[in-house]
Amino acid sequence: MKILFIGGTGLISSACSDLALERGHELFLLNRSSSAKYPAPKDATILQADIYAESAHLSALLAGQRFDAVVDFMAFTPQDIERDISLFRGKTDQFVFISSASAYQKPVRNYLITEETPLENPFWEYSRNKIACENLLMKAYRENGFPATIIRPSHTFGPSQIPFCYGSWVHPWTIIDRMKRGRQVIIPGDGTSLWVLTWNADFAKGLVGLLGNKNAVGEAFQITSDQVLSWNQIYLEAYQALGQAPNVVHIPSDFIALFDEGALGSLIGDKSNSVVFDNSKIKRFVPDYQCDVNWADGVRRSLAWFEANPQFQTLDTEANLIWDKIIAAYEKAIP
Numbered sequence: 001m002k003i004l005f006i007g008g009t010g011l012i013s014s015a016c017s018d019l020a021l022e023r024g025h026e027l028f029l030l031n032r033s034s035s036a037k038y039p040a041p042k043d044a045t046i047l048q049a050d051i052y053a054e055s056a057h058l059s060a061l062l063a064g065q066r067f068d069a070v071v072d073f074m075a076f077t078p079q080d081i082e083r084d085i086s087l088f089r090g091k092t093d094q095f096v097f098i099s100s101a102s103a104y105q106k107p108v109r110n111y112l113i114t115e116e117t118p119l120e121n122p123f124w125e126y127s128r129n130k131i132a133c134e135n136l137l138m139k140a141y142r143e144n145g146f147p148a149t150i151i152r153p154s155h156t157f158g159p160s161q162i163p164f165c166y167g168s169w170v171h172p173w174t175i176i177d178r179m180k181r182g183r184q185v186i187i188p189g190d191g192t193s194l195w196v197l198t199w200n201a202d203f204a205k206g207l208v209g210l211l212g213n214k215n216a217v218g219e220a221f222q223i224t225s226d227q228v229l230s231w232n233q234i235y236l237e238a239y240q241a242l243g244q245a246p247n248v249v250h251i252p253s254d255f256i257a258l259f260d261e262g263a264l265g266s267l268i269g270d271k272s273n274s275v276v277f278d279n280s281k282i283k284r285f286v287p288d289y290q291c292d293v294n295w296a297d298g299v300r301r302s303l304a305w306f307e308a309n310p311q312f313q314t315l316d317t318e319a320n321l322i323w324d325k326i327i328a329a330y331e332k333a334i335p
Contacts, residue, residue, distance in 0.1 A: 001025045001026065001068040001069060001211060001212050002025075002026045002028070002066075002067050002068050003020055003025050003026065003027050003028065003067060003068060003069050003070075003071070003211060004027075004028045004029075004030060004047075004065075004067045004069070004070045004071070004092075005017060005020075005027065005028070005029050005030070005070075005071050005073065006030045006031075006051050006070070006071065006072040006073060006074050006075075006084075007029070007030075007031065007072070007073030007074045008027075008029035008030075008031055008040065008044065008073070009029065009031055009034060009035035009038045009039065009040050010035065010038065010073060011038070011156065011157075011158050011160065011161050011200055012073065012098070012153060012156050012158075012200050012203060012204075013071075013073040014035070014038035014158075014200070015158060015200035015201045015203065015204040016071070016203075016204040016207050016208055017029065017040075017041055017044060018041060018201075018204070019201070019204040019205065019208045020208050020211075021041055021043050021044065023208065025208075025211075026045075027041075027043070027044040027045070028044065028045045028046075028047055028065075028067070029044050029045070029046050029047065030047045030049055030051060030061075031046060031047070031048065031049075032048070032049065032050045032051070033048075037160045037312065038160070047061055047062075049061050051072075051074050051080075051083075052080075055083055055086065055087065058083075058087055059087065062087060062091065065091065066091050066092065067088075067091065067092045067093075068092070068093050068094065068211070068212055069092060069093065069094040069095075069096060069211040069212055070084075070088050070091075070092045070094070070095050070096065071096040071098070071207070071211070072084055072095070072096070072097055072098065073098050075097055075098070075133060076126070076129055076130070076133070077129050077132070077133065078129070078132045078133055078136050080133070081097065081133045081136045081137055082136065084097075085136075085137075085140050085146055089144075089146060092147065093147055093212075093214070094147050094149055094211065094212065094213075094214075094216070094217055095137075095146065095147055095148050095149070096148075096149045096150075096151060096207070096210070096211070097133060097134070097137055097148060097149070097150050097151065098151050098153065099130045099131075099133065099134055099150050099151060099152045099220075100126070100127060100130045100152060100153065100154075101113070101152045101153060101154035101222055101224065101275070101277070102121060102124060102126070102127040102130070102154075102269065102270045103119045103121055103127045103128075103130045103131045103134070103152065104117045104118070104119060104120075104121070104152075104275075105117055105118045105119065105120045105121070106120065106121045106122070106123055106124075106127075106268075106269050106270070106273060107273060108273050108274065108275060111194070111274055111275070111276050112276050112277075112278055113222065113275050113276065113277050113278065114222075114277075114278045114281070115152075115219075115220050115221065115222060115281055119131045119134065121269050121270075122269075123264055123265050123268050123269025123270075124264070124265030124266065124269035124270060125265065126265060127265070127269060127270070134150050134220070137150065138150075138218075141217070141218050147217045147218075148217065148218065149210060149216045149217055149218075149219060149220075149221070150219070150220035150221070151206075151207060151210075151220075151221055151222075151223060152220065152221065152222040152223070153198065153203055153222075153223055153224070154196055154198060154222065154224045154275070154277060155195065155196065155197050155198065155271070156197075156198045156199075156200055156203050157197055157198070157199065157200065157298060157302065158199065158200035158201070158298075158302070159301060159302055159305035160172075160302070160305060160306075160309075160312060161302065162175070162176060162238070162299060162302045162303070162306075163197060164234070164235065164238075165187060165188050165195070165231045165234070165235075165267070165271045165272070166186050166187070166188050166256065166263065166267055166271070167319075168316035168319045170316065171314045171315055171316035171319070173306055173312070173313040173314060173315065174314075174315045174316040174319055174320060175238075176238070176242070176303070176306070177313070177315055178320070178323075179238065179239060179242055179244050179247075180242060180244060182244070182245075182247055183247070184247050184248065184249050184327050185235065185247065185248050185249070186248070186249055186250075186251050186256065186323055186326065186327065187231055187232065187235055187248050187249070187250050187251075188231070188250075188251060188252070188253045188256060188267055188271070188272050189231075189250065189252060189253055189272055190250050191230060191231045191232035191235070191248075191250055192230050192231075192232060193230065193231060193272060193273065193274040194228050194229070194230055194274040194275065194276060195228070195229060195230070195231055195234065195271065195274070195275065196224050196225055196226075196227065196228055196229075196275060196276065196277055197225060197227070197229070197234070197295050197298070198223070198224045198225040198291065199225070199291065199292075199293035199298045201293065202225065202290075202291040202292060202293055203223050203224075205286070205288070205289050205290070206221070206223035206282045206286055206289045207223060209285070209286030209288070209289055210282075210285060210286060213285060215285065216285055219285075221281055221282045221285065222277050222279065222281075222282065223279070223282050223289075224277040224279060225291040225294070226277075226279060226291065227291070227294050227295060228276050229295060234295060235248060237295055237296050237299060238299050241296075241299050241300050241303055242303070249327055249330065249331075251326060251327070251330050253267050253268050253272040254268070255326070255329075255330060256326055259322060259325055259326045259329065260322050260326070
């Protein structure tokens, strides 16, 4: 198949690029620049452009091209989707939008999440924008036959990303550094809420497996691991991988949000909720889909990657200050 990835060099998309090429697909990447962490694969054809640039330039770049499938990893607002519909109407047999499982109803009313779970997140604008994107695409599919497929990944990680309930996404080594130094690490709530973490190469099996599947057009899919852990288990495994004794403090999410407004969305609107995903739909459409990398293995692979690439062991100074402030305030309120 002839496939276009908008992006293709990010945490999730790089794994999808590698797998698409491994399976013999002709891969094009529409990308502004190469990624230091995940450089573009040498066998992909690069269409160098900024997807957020003037649409006339993009139209000229894509003139004469037609793709069996297009996947946009970089769409976050309805305006992005409107641009995509205009660019790719009549130019692809399948348009795949990467949405987010954070769009599901919060607070959750049933612990088991399926593709039929309502989409509603009053806490996080990011999620509401993803919902608006989905609605716009489904409207275009119903009214004009635009060949949309929606993918909802949950908390996906990989070599360069070590995820925690409350950390720094841009500088993930910050929490690891605190663990290694014996500094206190915050676990929101009592740490018993349930969560799912998915290795990026495992996610890629589901996504790439859907490309070219005409029955997937007009459908939405969540692609996650089946392993369910509490946040206490997730943090403890990271400490064990480091050979460090845990030094954690459990602090209510509402208290954290008093000091860090960003926690309202990513924490209260997402990670503080218990979620378990039913992956039966993706397994019906992609029968060989399975996740081979569990959290214990994945966190050790990520730690090894960071040790081999110390230039990416960057720290979030501002986040460290906020966390120390929250811990001090909490310990003062509850000695």
